[in-house]
Amino acid sequence: MAELLFRLGRCSARRAWLVIVAWVLTLGLAVGAFATFGGALTSNVTIPGTPTAEVADTLAEEFPAASGGAAMVVFTAEDGQALTEAQRKEISALLERSGEMPGVREAIDPFATERTLQSGLEELAAGRKQLEAGERKLRQGEKQLEAGRKQLDDGQAQLDGGRALLESSGAPAAQLAELDAQQAQLDAAREELDAGAAQLEKGRDELEANRDLLEDSTVVAEMAAGVGQVSEDDSTALGTVMFEKPIIEVDLDEKADVADLFLDAEVEGVDIELSNDLVQTIPQVFGVGEAVGLAVAALTLFIMLGTFVGAGLPLVNALLGVGVGVAGSMALSGTVDMMSVTPVLGLMLGLAVGIDYSLFIINRHKTQMRGGMELHESIGLANGTSGNAVVFAGATVVTALAALNVTGIGFLGLMGTVGAICVVVAVLIAVTLTPALLSLTGHRILPKRQRGTIVPLSHSTSGTAPMKTSRAVLQSLLGVGVLVVLAIPALDMRLGLPDGSSQPEDSSAYRAHTVTEEKFGPGMNAPLLVVADMRRTLETDAEGMEAQAEVGSALLELDAVEAVAPVGVSDSRELVAFQVVPSEGPNSEVTEELVHELRGMGWQFGTGIEIGVAGNASGNIDVSEQLSNSLPGYLALVVGLSLVIMVLAFRSILVPLTAALGFVLSLFATFGALTAIFQWGWLADLFGIHAPGPILSFLPVIVIGILFGLAMDYQLFLVSGMREAYVHDAPSRVAVQHGVKAGRVVVTAAAIIMISVFAGFIFSHDAMIRSMGFALAFGVLVDAFVIRMLVIPGVMHLLGDSAWWIPRWLDRIVPNVDVEGAALERNHPNPAMEHEGHEQRAHA
Structure with missing residues (x-):
């Protein structure tokens, strides 16, 4: 390898402009590929096959209405007072417009939801009054029925007594015939009374069924009302945009259009903030901090190499390498889902190793030039010695990054692959472009005071004390x-993913997070979608309401649950879904423990029910656990x-x-x-x-x-x-x-x-x-x-x-x-170097 790199270095030095043009063309091709084939980046972190992903897949098949991604929009009065009726109307109109945009299934108006819930509670209250009135009528009917039976029993007793008296006295048949007619009247009245009793019993059954349905409906409605969309002081409202696809799959342009609609809207006296799910942005690739870092690196290079030319060469190599590596890698973003931090990782690595690898070769070349070695020979030898170490070192970095693919986690493997590509490019540039630039630089790589002065080089350790x-x-x-x-x-150490609280304090996502926590509690930033598989078909609406009330009540009894809102029954009539609001935020240990507790509570119902949990908070917990297990x-x-x-x-x-x-x-x-x-x-x-x-x-x-x-x-x-x-x-x-x-x-x-x-x-x-x-x-x-x-x-x-x-x-x-x-140095000795002729030890 050393001999090959020696020849490559000399060849690059002798054909410097050809090498430079080749790399510039490569950069152009990489940028062109990115412009042609590159796609959008994402800030979402997902891993297929997690419990959350499995529940999401099930919902997509059997419960489409609950399967789409949700993003929250926070409307809050600037003066902290209650939202006026005019403001509410403008907010409702704005949400209605968002619900008509491409990719959006519907937009949930908090005020309409509030009115619907209130109307439902009022209807249930009216139904309860009707039920009580029906109960009174039933009781009156039962009293009348009891009185009628008593009259019939009394009449029957009198008739039986009269018949016995007439029969004992030998009364004529005509008198007995009159008694038979009276008996027929009594029997007819009894049949009529029995029919009324049956009707009352039927009414009683219906009343009890309605009572159960009413009680279950009341439980469900009161639970739903507990997840408020309007704050207690009426100053803040939460609108929800429901997308047709899960949030990770929503087209970024569609998401951006929805975000722009709200950000550009003006509702007088109302601040509009968007949740992290709606305004996740691509991070800035290069800023002031990065520029300062490069400036420090340039200063270090100048101090070490002593010339502006020498300090500039590693920077040029690194920047060119980053351009090729990052642009080429991002050309893949049109065919694979690529996280927004992936090219940033490539940028970090490309800059760092690109500068370092060139530095190692330049420093060796500079030392050899001071020893009087001929220019091209020095470039070749530096490339074959330090360049050999660079290739070996680069191979270790590439191996470690490529090994990320064995974790089985797709986005992590892609990050490793992109990083490895950038390191490979840095190595290739170090052993080809560096020799070419050194050839053009010539003796200017040395400070003026060192030019023309030969310093003999030696491997001797004389004078070195341990x-x-x-x-x-x-x-x-x-x-x-x-x-x-x-x-x-x-x-x-705990693992997790960023939420709105970790966003910049001047960002809309941070303000949405903090306002939601202040007005509705931290759990509203971490809603969980809980799905109960009932393992049976809920044939009637009453059975569906009973299942929602039973499971929802059990969920609400958990210590870490703040509120539960039933979502409904699936089209298959086998799944019941709920929105569960935890007592704490998305990155809390309490929320993490709650997710595990929810998944394990199906046995409590004794009917083989299975509980699944989905939602962004649940998905982040699953991703973090799987990554932790891979460590x-x-x-x-x-x-x-x-x-x-x-x-x-x-x-x-x-x-x-x-x-x-x-x-x-x-x-x-x-x-x-x-x-x-x-x-x-x-x-x-x-x-x-x-x-x-x-x-x-x-x-x-x-x-x-x-x-x-x-x-x-x-x-x-x-x-x-x-x-x-x-x-x-x-x-x-x-x-x-x-x-x-x-x-x-x-x-x-x-x-x-x-x-x-x-x-x-x-x-x-x-x-x-x-x-x-x-x-x-x-x-x-x-x-x-x-x-x-x-x-x-x-x-x-x-x-x-x-x-x-x-x-x-x-x-x-x-x-x-x-x-x-070492072998290369023996084959290409420097005439100015002092050789000591020591042979390698047999055991070394």
């Missing part, structure tokens, strides 16, 4: 101790990869182990800092966090993948210097110190550049990007400066020769990847 063992112990323990303390808050497996995969890669790079067992353990320490320290700041709210004002909450659910997985790659980069560039000195016969502890001295400047500069680029995203308006920028910046900070520059040298010193031990059987089968390019 650090003291006491210092090695102290810095190792200190570094590990600091990271362990930083990692403690990670024990309390251990992905971390184990990444640690395993690090061991394999480091064994290949350093032909050692203990060096990979220390590298992997160091990565785990820096990772958990990063999680701890994230938890303390973004979840607990420590230093919240400093980082512009106005609503601490759970950690972004997919952030830990992303951080594992990226930090792994970057940590292995720094391990590679620092420890390869130690190994290079060791294979040139330096004592192991001297080699450690030599490697630190040789690599600390470039690793420090590279880390500062990485931190600057990532830190530029900390002050983004988007909560997801803000936490991602902090995690990556802090992770690089502790890994580069605590683990790689402090702990690893100390541990390597303490291990001594054993650090480079490898079993003979493993030594025979592990290929020699020659990361540091």
Whole structure:
């Protein structure tokens, strides 16, 4: 690989303009592909196959009226007083217009809903009065029936007595015939009375059935009235826009048209705010913070390389690489659902590794030029040595990012793929465009004071003294101790997704969230759609009402439920749906526990009922749990990869182990800092966090993948210097110190550049990007400066020769990847370099 990169570097240097034009054309093609095939991005996070997704699919098939996405519009009086009748009419008209827009099933008018509920309650009250009147009539009829029976019984007794007297006295048949006629009259009257009794019994049954229906209807109506759409002080109303599709599937243009309708509307004296579901925006890709980060990176490059030309080359390479990688990746957004943070992740990585990878090659070339090496030969050798390490380092980052696809989570795999594409482009630009630009730059890469002065280069470690063992112990323990303390808050880390409270304070989504919480309670920002599968067909309306009353009452008894509004019965007559308002907000632990409690309460009804939960809050909880469950497996995969890669790079067992353990320490320290700041709210004002909450659910997985790659980069560039000195016969502890001295400047500069680029995203308006920028910046900070520059040298010193031990059987089968390019240096020696002719140790 080193020889191939050497030839590629010289070829690129000799055909510099061809390489430059080729990359410019590639950028043009990438931008053209994005303009032609690119689609819209989304801010929604979903995972197919979750319990929420399964319930949503069932609703789409059997309960279309309850399956569409819902977005809330908040109308509140500017003066805090009750909304006037004129304002209410304008709001109703505005909602009616939104209900006629493409993609919208209906818009729910809160005032019409309030009137309907009130009318329903009044009708039920009237029905109760009618029922009471019917009850009175029934009682009167029963009294009359009882009196009639008594009269008949008395008449029958008299008739029977008379017949007995006549028969005993031998009365003539004519008199007995008169008694028979009277008996027939009594029998007819009794039949009439029995018919009346049957009619009364029928009326009684109907009355009882109506009473049950009325009671169930009253329960359902009172529950529905408990989910108010108008605040108690009448100053705020909640309108709801119901889309035909789930919110994740709603066409962004259709959603934007609806949002624009409300944002452009003017209702005098009324503020109109839109919920997060309706105004989710694509985050700003580049702003002031990012510009400051690049400025710090440029300053670092200038300080290290000493010329504006040298400082500009890595920036040009990185910007071109980002353009190609991000534009090319976003061309896929027209065929796959791509999250809005995906190209931002590519931008972060592309800028950071693009600058660093070019820096490594330029720094090696600059050193060789000072040693008197010919221009093209120096470019080729720098490309074959440092470029070889760049390719190997880039491969570790790409491997870690590509491994995100094994999590089985689609959007996460796509984020990893886009990030990997941007890193691949950065590597390709580093080993082709960098040599081309260096060729055109010539000796101007050196400061004027260094031109014409040759500084002999040497691998010699003479004059290098090993650090003291006491210092090695102290810095190792200190570094590990600091990271362990930083990692403690990670024990309390919770995962979630941003809601309206995490949006910028000047945004409509934030104002809608806060007004809704203030006027209606926090649970109105986290409504749950609960579906009960009754496992039987509800044949009549009465059965449907009974099921709604029974299940709804049980839901309302739960401690974490604030209100329940029955939605209705499905077309199949087997499902009953409810809107459940939790007592707390969407990211509360109470709401999370409630979702699990609801799903497990079907057994309470004893009829095999199954309870499912859907809605945005439920979906976010499911996504966070699935991502949390994927963490251990992905971390184990990444640690395993690090061991394999480091064994290949350093032909050692203990060096990979220390590298992997160091990565785990820096990772958990990063999680701890994230938890303390973004979840607990420590230093919240400093980082512009106005609503601490759970950690972004997919952030830990992303951080594992990226930090792994970057940590292995720094391990590679620092420890390869130690190994290079060791294979040139330096004592192991001297080699450690030599490697630190040789690599600390470039690793420090590279880390500062990485931190600057990532830190530029900390002050983004988007909560997801803000936490991602902090995690990556802090992770690089502790890994580069605590683990790689402090702990690893100390541990390597303490291990001594054993650090480079490898079993003979493993030594025979592990290929020699020659990361540091030692073989290439032997094949292309620099005449000005002092050679010591040391051969590589047999066991190295």
